[in-house]
Amino acid sequence: MIIKFNMKIYILTWFLLIVLLPNWATAEKLHKTQTSWDGGVIYYPQGQAEITSVKLRIEENQVTEFHCHPVPTLGYILQGDLVVETKNGEKTIFKKGESFVEVMRTIHRGQAINGPVEIIVFYAGSTTMPNTVLPENNLNRKYCKS
Secondary structure (H helix, E strand, O other): OOOOOOHHHHHHHHHHHHHHHHHHOOOOOOOOOOEOOOOOEOOOOOOOEEEEEEEEEEOOOOEOOOEEOOOOEEEEEEEEEEEEEEOOOOEEEEEOOOEEEOOOOOOEEEEEEEEEEEEEEEEEEEOOOOOOEOHHHOHHHOOOOO
């Protein structure tokens, strides 16, 4: 069987591939910022970079312990609503589908409201620094400022 080369079909095929190719995948920007949710400065820790991601689940009305993040921390709410409160009483609410950058070095806690919350959390840390610190482990304010 001999297949004839048809220039029209060749051009049409490539045209369709070029037009359709960008539609095979889409990218939606979720978050871009230079500050945390409270307007605080974001900075990267010294040392060898280490990226960590976790899936965090908080049951309805459960409140986390007060803690801080000495590294840039980004969260994405998969399910539920989350109230974040700093130790000085500043509050904000994040809902399903929202992403946010956590406060850095500021003691805060989270509470699931209106059902359980699932969050994907990304830490842009280093091999020599913890991602999360409890106040009692923050001797001399090494990691948390208050």
